[in-house]
Amino acid sequence: MDTANLSAFLAVADSGSFSRAAEQLHLTQPAISKRIAMLEQQLDARLFDRIGRKVTLTEAGRALKPRAQEVLGLLNDTRRALSNLSDNVQGRLSMATSHHIGLHRLPPVLREFTCAYPDVALDIQFLDSEVAYEQVLQGEIELAVITLAPEVEPPVVAELIWHDPLDLVIAPEHPLAHAAVLDLAKLAAYPAVFPGANTFTHRIVSTLFEQHQIKPYISMSTNYMETIKMMVSIGLAWSVLPRSMLDSQVRALSIPGIRMQRDLGCIWHSGRTRSNAALAFIRLLQEAAAAESEKG
Template identity: 75%
Template sequence: MDTANLTAFLAVAATGSFSRAAEQLHLTQPAISKRIASLEHQLDCKLFDRIGRHISLTESGLALRPRALEIIDSLEDTRRALSNLSSVIQGRVSMATSHHIGLHRLPPVLREFTRSYPQVTMDIQFLDSEVAYEKVLHGDIELAVITLAPNIEPPILAERIWDDPLDFVVAPDHPLARVTSLTLDRLAEYPAVFPGPNTFTRRIVSEEFSRIGVEPQISMSTNYMETIKMMVSIGLAWSVLPRSMLDSQVQTLALPATHLERQLGVIWHSGRTLSNAGHAFIRLLKHNAQMVGLPPLTPTTTLKS
């Protein structure tokens, strides 16, 4: 069975469109149609129903899809394993990172990596940490540099790279900016802007309020830290931001009994053979963390999801 035909089948199944699959694979639409027709002929069954412009998998197509994914993943893993027999660091690294980490943490690492390994192609997707986690879990990408989930479990492996302290912040002219002795229950009386409800950061902050039985007054939510900072800076609400983002646009609130911190790190799938380039990238991440004075990193850790 031709793996190119299986790749075309998976692209059409994922996009629901022959034209979009062709764009994704850098082929013409007739070439995609020819590959699907060839596969249907080989298997002696129809894989897609075509009703007008709508395309859907047939029962046979639904049965083939997980098996096709398994075949392609197995071939890719074999290719990486054989390539790793050589010590040469080359090829392609598919990775994801959050917008915040991509803007504030990764640039020096990426700069050094591309200079050190010019034969490696970086395929980077900017995604929410939770989406990136799922992509690693399902084998869509090799690794992700994200906000680590409070709990991670096999088959995901995680390595802490950076500690990321979080501070409560308001606009300098916000009423709370003048309060010298502040508590979480007093803070909860004012409108807040939080990361989205499914984010790891939201979970960390919400658990701190749940610990004392208080519900914060969340008036808005967004997954982009830069947007949260903007809304705080114009006085719309208070929020929690990474300490690395703080400047004169916002004012830190002192809550002596409260300490919030998230862990930023890299994750990968234990059942997937990391490429030499993937190993090299993780080593560079760890080296970068040690160079900026963080405590020694824990060994590769298997945590809960």
Template identity: 65%
Template sequence: MDLASLNAFIAIAEMGSFSLAADRLHLTQPAVSKRLATLETQLNVRLFDRLGREIGLTEAGRALLPRAYQILNVLDDTRRALTNLNGNVSGRLSLATSHHIGLHRLPPLLRTFTRRYPDVNLDIRFLDSEIAYEDVLHGRAELAVITLAPQTAAPVRAVNVWDDPLDFVVAPEHPLAQKSEISLADIAGYPAVFPGGNTFTHHIAHRLFEREGLTPNITMSTNYMETIKMMVSIGIAWSVLPRTMLDEQVVRLSLPGIQLSRQLGYITHTERTLSNAAKAFMALLGAD
């Protein structure tokens, strides 16, 4: 088995499409198909079932996928360990981050890092925090700076960097903005725009309502905080936003006795060797 064929196989399995796999690998679709055919010939098995435009892993493909991850991760780990021996901070650093953190928290750190370590090739991917978590777990990213899950299980290690208070917000002309006293039940009666149901932020806010026996009236959802803020600012819904995003476009609602926050930080894989570049970036983030 050659590495190019294994990478093609993983890309097809993850993307569920030859054309999308080709886009990810910056190859033509015929080149991706050829690499997969080479791998299937070498192993003497069919790895995908093809039903029209739909593709799915065969039993052999499902058996190979975790082993393919393991093979590539061991090679990457070996490469980093050997590169670290010279003590230089150089090479490639694959970094995943959420759009919100990438826009509002990381710019000064990235500026400092690139000036201090010009020999590092930063490969930054902007992803939902939940997808970035999977990227670290499967070795597609060495380090991810994200909204941390309420609980993180081995082999992923999470380190808190920022406490990120969350506030209930509406447009200045929204009926809730005119009330002197507001309860969670009052808010639940109005339409809301929330982060997607798969996000850590959604779960944090939704659990607050569940504890009070309430169900928020979520009429829209999006994973982009800037989009949520825009929809709130035009008066069609309330939402929960990081306090760092508040300005004159929205009004913060004060609910006595209620405080929401989320933790922002970074995650790594405990069973993999970290590059000198990753260690240097963690130091900037305030690693111990």
């Protein structure tokens, strides 16, 4: 069975489209259709139902999908293991990062990596941390640099890179900006914009208020920290931001006994052999974090 046909099958299954699968694999749509037809002929089973523009897996297709993922995953892992026998850092590194980390933490590391290892083809996706976590878990990407889940469970392995303190923030002209005494209950009475309900950061903030048995007035939510900062800066709501993002546009609140922090780091699948490229990238992340810590 040709692995190229299995790759085409998975691309169509994941995208739900022959044309999008063709774009993903840099092939023509007829080439994708031919590979699927060959695979269906080899297996003597129809793998997709095509109704209008909608493409869905048949029962046979649903049965094949996890097996195809396992076969290709094992093949790719074998290639990495054999490649790692040499000390060369080359090949393709598939990774994901969150928008916030990609904008505010990774650029110096990426610059150093591409200069030091020009033979590595970086395939970077910008995804929500929770989506990247799932893709690592499913073996779809090798490495992710994200906000770490409060609890990381096997087979996912996490390496802490940065502590990321979080601050409660308001606009400089917010009614509470000059309050002599401030507590969570008083703050919670005002509209808030929270990180999206599906995010690890939302979980951290929600846990804080739950521990104090306070229910905040959440008027809006979004997954993007830059959007949160904008909405806070124009006075629409209060929120939580990484301390590294604070400037004159927003004001951090100091509430006695309140401290929040999230952890940023990289994750990979324990059952997948890390490539030399992934190991080199993790090493540069660790060095960057150590240098930042020394600066204070």
